[in-house]
Amino acid sequence: MSIIINLDVILAQRKMKSKELAEIVGITEANLSILKSGKAKAVRFSTLEAICKALDCQPGDILEYTKN
Amino acid sequence: MKTHQLLSILKFIFWVLFIGFLIKAGALVFNFGWSAWNPEGANNIYLGLDLFELRDASIGQFVSVGSLLITIVSLQAYIAYLVIKITNVGDITHPFTQEVAHLISKISHTALTCGIISIIADQYCQRLIKKGFEIPLTWGGKEFLFLAAIIFIISKVFQKGIEIQTENDLTV
Numbered sequence: 001m002s003i004i005i006n007l008d009v010i011l012a013q014r015k016m017k018s019k020e021l022a023e024i025v026g027i028t029e030a031n032l033s034i035l036k037s038g039k040a041k042a043v044r045f046s047t048l049e050a051i052c053k054a055l056d057c058q059p060g061d062i063l064e065y066t067k068n
Numbered sequence: 069m070k071t072h073q074l075l076s077i078l079k080f081i082f083w084v085l086f087i088g089f090l091i092k093a094g095a096l097v098f099n100f101g102w103s104a105w106n107p108e109g110a111n112n113i114y115l116g117l118d119l120f121e122l123r124d125a126s127i128g129q130f131v132s133v134g135s136l137l138i139t140i141v142s143l144q145a146y147i148a149y150l151v152i153k154i155t156n157v158g159d160i161t162h163p164f165t166q167e168v169a170h171l172i173s174k175i176s177h178t179a180l181t182c183g184i185i186s187i188i189a190d191q192y193c194q195r196l197i198k199k200g201f202e203i204p205l206t207w208g209g210k211e212f213l214f215l216a217a218i219i220f221i222i223s224k225v226f227q228k229g230i231e232i233q234t235e236n237d238l239t240v
Contacts, residue, residue, distance in 0.1 A: 031240045041238040 004064045007036050010055050025050040071160055079155040082148050089145035093138060100134035122201050129196060133203065136189040140207070143182040150175045164233040169226045176219040183212030 011021060022032045027047060034040050035047075048059055055062075095114050103109035103123055110123035110130065123130040154171050186209030193203045 027240060034238060035240045039238060040240045041235045043240050047240050 002066055002068050003038075004066055005036060005038055005040075005062060006064055007032075007051070007062055010057055010061055014055055016055070021051070021054055024054040075155055075158075075160065079152060082151045082155070086145055086148035086152060089141055089148055093141045093145055096134065096138045096141060100131070100138065103134075104131060117204065119203065122196065122203065125201065129201075133189070133193065133196075133205075136185060136192065137205070140182055140185055140189065143178055143185070147175055147178050147182070150178065162233075164226065164229040166230065169223060169230055172219060172223040172226055176216050176223055179212050179216035179219060183209050183216055185209075186212055 011018065018032055018036070019029055022029045025032070025047060035043065043063075048062070051062060052059060092114065099109060099113045103113060103119075104127060107120065107123050110120040111118055113119055113134075119130060119133065122133065150171050154168055157165070157167050157171070159165075186207040188209075189205075190207040190209050193205060193207070196203055
């Protein structure tokens with residue numbers, strides 16, 4: 001897929017664990033893992049908003065487009 | 069009435085149908101086999117079905133009619149079994165699975181087979197009736213073809229449902 005999820009990088013920069021983020025955002029760790037691994041088919045705006053709020057970043061910091 | 073209760077009632081009904089068809093198929097196999105050796109048995113094969121005239125005239129045609137009837141009843145039993153399987157594997161909270169789609173598709177193919185065999189049997193019996201034999205059987209081939217077509221459309225809709233559910237499951 002040409003959309004890359006940089007959630008791992010942002011989490012490392014913020015020194016936050018996945019479990020912690022999942023709790024703040026209100027999604028399961030399994031769903032967060034789906035998002036991190038790039039298996040997700042879609043991301044809800046509400047989830048994206050909660051992630052950006054928790055990590056204090058912009059959607060563009062998490063999502064990146066690359067040409068195949 | 070709740071869906072769960074309705075499904076339980078349907079499951080019970082299909083168990084009754086399945087056992088009924090199995091008993092019918094078993095009785096037909098036994099009685100046709102018995103009548104092949106003992107022509108008097110053809111007077112009452114199953115619930116008053118009288119094929120004595122046909123048995124007396126030609127054992128080959130008698131066995132052919134019997135084989136077609138047993139095949140159709142067996143296929144009906146198999147359809148009832150597949151419906152029971154759907155109620156066992158199906159989860160009403162998560163209904164769209166490949167297994168259920170496969171079973172629905174199988175029901176459609178079995179109903180189509182049943183319809184084709186019923187039409188062949190009907191044509192065969194019509195020919196025998198024209199020859200002067202009395203065959204008190206109704207086959208209902210067109211109804212099975214109609215059923216097969218409807219179930220085939222449902223299986224296609226179900227496939228689309230699986231795609232949507234998968235997408236929904238992978239939406240974070």
